[in-house]
Amino acid sequence: MALPAYATPGERIAYYALRLFVGLVLLFLISPILAIMPLSFNSESFFTYPMPGFSLKWYIGDEGFFTNGRWTGALYLSVIVAVSTTALASVLGTLAALGLARANLPGRAAIMAVLISPMIVPVIISAIGLFFFYASPWVGLNGTIPGIILAHTALATPFVVITVTATLMSFDRTLMRAGASCGAPPHTVFFKVVMPLILPGVISGGLFAFVTSFDEVIVILFIGGPEQRTLPRQMFAGIREQISPTITAAATVLILFSTALLITVELLRRRAERLRGIRN
Amino acid sequence: MAVIDAAASDTVMRAADGTPLKKKLRQAERREQLRALMLIAPLFLFIVVTFLFPIGSMLERAFYDSDVADNLPRTKALLANWDGKEVPGEDVFAAFAADMKAASKVKTVALIGKRLNYEIPAFKSKVVATGRKIDKVEQGPWKEAIIGIDPIWGEVGTWAVVKRSARSFTPFYLLGVLDLRQAADGSIERMPADRAIYVQILGRTFGISFLVTLCTLILGYPVAYLLATIPQRHASILMIFVLLPFWTSLLVRTTAWTILLQDGGVFSQVIHLTGITWLLNVLGLVDGEPQLFKTRFATVLAMTHIQLPFTLLPIYSVMKTISPTYMRAAKSLGGKPFYSFLRVYMPQTMSGVAAGCLLTFILSLGYYITPALVGGGTDSMIAGFIDTAMNSEANWGKASALGFMLLASTLVLYYVYNRLIGIDRMKLG
Structure with missing residues (x-):
């Protein structure tokens, strides 16, 4: 939408005003994230510019993100929980999405509503519900790692279901019949034909599941014991009690991590489009 | 045939x-x-x-609380026939004494006290004291003995509350979060003004969510429009500015705002350097440096930042499907640019606007982390009060009733969303 040569002065003003406004909004979106990163290299423990000096001590010093026991422990726990959640959620979610993709399933809308309910219910309500459930004597999962993994899996599966369902919508089912008519048994068709085509969707869903677990802070505040300090919980406690620059280092690492994920998902999306021969 | x-x-x-x-x-x-x-x-x-x-x-738990019923079973049975006109007779007091002695043995007097305390202020310590003293009394007449321990047991109102709270299915908690309560005769009345806070909290939660939705729409609509109408290769680059914050965790963005909005922090520096502080002072809106951290402004600012992509992306995806020929047609028919935009382009984007705004509004209702960290405790939204009821007051009935209100609002709005857009078509980045 370039400005045509015959544009009126009014149109010219609108054209540049719109660009200026959009520029400011985009600046507003990105600047908090960019502003926080340099502060993690501050040699002093305060949060203003200009910084007096450069230092890596919030990464590798006594209080550093990669060296302090509390932070490395939190990172370790978060990774364990997120990887387990991703594995469970991807398997359960993909199976369910494959089932949902079959034609004329009775009560499909109701089933879908149940499956994506964890995404709809406000997290604070899920947290309290799970707390009471885990506290009952015959469950007893409060303050345990399996409890956290199960809770995160419930919260993460809707993202897998939605992503994989979306991928399956554009999946050409005649390919399965083609495979079968060439003599392949159902499991061969699944692993050799279906899986490679829906894999980008499954991986995207898995990444969503990973992020859901890795970022989750409210549920862990309720069901986690004192020893279960995941990374978000450690950060939350840090902000509540006393803000140390290590938090900015943690934030920086997480921002870089989400940038990497963003790029991965985008590449997967392009690959999926290429595989299916869709072009813009 | x-x-x-x-x-x-x-x-x-x-x-x-x-x-x-x-x-x-x-x-x-x-x-x-x-x-x-x-x-x-x-x-x-x-x-x-x-x-x-x-x-x-x-x-x-918002409807059902059996703490009193479980621990005062005999009293409950006798009170069922009590007409509530005058203080019950010796039989009820004898049953009450027996129940309290039993409760003292299993150490559940405090539970009874906690539940009754919700309706009669400062009653818990009296119940606990009564429980302790009655344990030492060997013999009746119980009525005199108990009223002798605390004259409050000689009031009809006290027994009305005991009778009411001994019912396991109780409207008490749900009425409470609507600032209502049951009077002694069972009719529903308003909570006294000093205890009526929850309607205001519900209103504040809806107000903040509405304001955030409006801000994201005002900021997001022009961005979506520009991104949808410029060449794809430029749009892809600018889209990074939207998607990177979208992918960054909510906690990280809240952390960023917490740090930037500190008194004398980066945000104050920026508004000082750009002359906004000076302008606010000239207009007489603030005196000296504006207080930002732990204010309503900070909550709305941070929430707008976090929710902006949620509003923007559905609008963008709808705008991508609108052919530019419509606008050209409108102009060639003599429509002035602004008028054509208003009458031809905007109506076509409304489904995206509805989708984005509803999603942001629904998600804003449940916000907990951001108001707690950026906005300060005094300006909490409903989720913050659920946390307080759970962790500080240990009032599980109230927490559940507040949760019920939040969930009900959310589900009603999702129902509308599903009707308008279809929930399984929700876009994820």
């Missing part, structure tokens, strides 16, 4: 084993459906057992 039937059955197509093809097809379809259900079953059961059931039983 018989002749025709026989002729028809001969023309039915049959499979190799002799069953009609129609029947075969039905069988195959049923097998297919069964297989589909088998694939869904594991996740379905998982969600029902580990997610929906816990939430259901949590919500039950």
Whole structure:
């Protein structure tokens, strides 16, 4: 939408005003994230510019993100929980999405509503519900790692279901019949034909599941014991009690991590489009 | 007739084993459906057992509280026939004494006190003291002894509360979060002004959510418009500015705002350097440096930042489908640019606006982390009060009732969302 040569002065003003406004909004979106990163290299423990000096001590010093026991422990726990959640959620979610993709399933809308309910219910309500459930004597999962993994899996599966369902919508089912008519048994068709085509969707869903677990802070505040300090919980406690620059280092690492994920998902999306021969 | 039937059955197509093809097809379809259900079953059961059931039983606590009924069973039975006109007789007091002695043994007097304390201020310590003293009294008459311990037991109102709270199914908590309560005669009345805070909190939660939705729409609509109308390769680059914050965790963005908004922090520096502080002072809106951290402004600012992509992306995806020829047609028919935009372009974007705004509004209702960290405790939204009721007051009935209100609002709005847009078409980045 370039400005045509015959544009009126009014149109010219609108054209540049719109660009200026959009520029400011985009600046507003990105600047908090960019502003926080340099502060993690501050040699002093305060949060203003200009910084007096450069230092890596919030990464590798006594209080550093990669060296302090509390932070490395939190990172370790978060990774364990997120990887387990991703594995469970991807398997359960993909199976369910494959089932949902079959034609004329009775009560499909109701089933879908149940499956994506964890995404709809406000997290604070899920947290309290799970707390009471885990506290009952015959469950007893409060303050345990399996409890956290199960809770995160419930919260993460809707993202897998939605992503994989979306991928399956554009999946050409005649390919399965083609495979079968060439003599392949159902499991061969699944692993050799279906899986490679829906894999980008499954991986995207898995990444969503990973992020859901890795970022989750409210549920862990309720069901986690004192020893279960995941990374978000450690950060939350840090902000509540006393803000140390290590938090900015943690934030920086997480921002870089989400940038990497963003790029991965985008590449997967392009690959999926290429595989299916869709072009813009 | 018989002749025709026989002729028809001969023309039915049959499979190799002799069953009609129609029947075969039905069988195959049923097998297919069964297989589909088998694939869904594991996740379905998982969600029902580990997610929906816990939430259901949590919500039950908003209506059901058996602390008093379980611990004062004899008193409850006798009070059922009490007419509530004057202080009950010796039999009720004797039953009460027996119940309290039993409760002292199993150390549940405090539970009774806690529940009654919700309705009679500062009553818990009196109940606990009564429990302790009655344990030492060996013999009746119980009525005199108990009223002697604390004259409050000689009031009709006290026993009305005991009778009411001994009912396990109670409207007490739900009425409470609507600033209502049951009077001694069972009618519903307003909570006294000093205890009526929850309607205001609900209103504030809706108000903040509405304001955030409005801000994201005002900021997001022009961005979506520009991104949808410039060449794709430019749009892809600018889209990074939207998607990177979208992918960054909510906690990280809240952390960023917490740090930037500190008194004398980066945000104050920026508004100082750009002259906004000076402008606000000239206009007389603030005196000196504006206080930012732990204010309503900070909450709305941070929430707008976090929710902006949620509003923007659905609008963008709708705008991408609008052909530019419509605008050209409008202009060639003599429409002035602004008028054509208003009458031709904007109506076509409304489904995206509805989707984005509803999503942001619904998500804003449940915000907990951001108001707690950026906005300061005094300006909490409903989720913050659920946390307070759970962790500080240990009032589980109230927490559940507040949760019920939040969930009900959310579900109603999602129902609207589903009607308008269809929930499984929700976009994820």
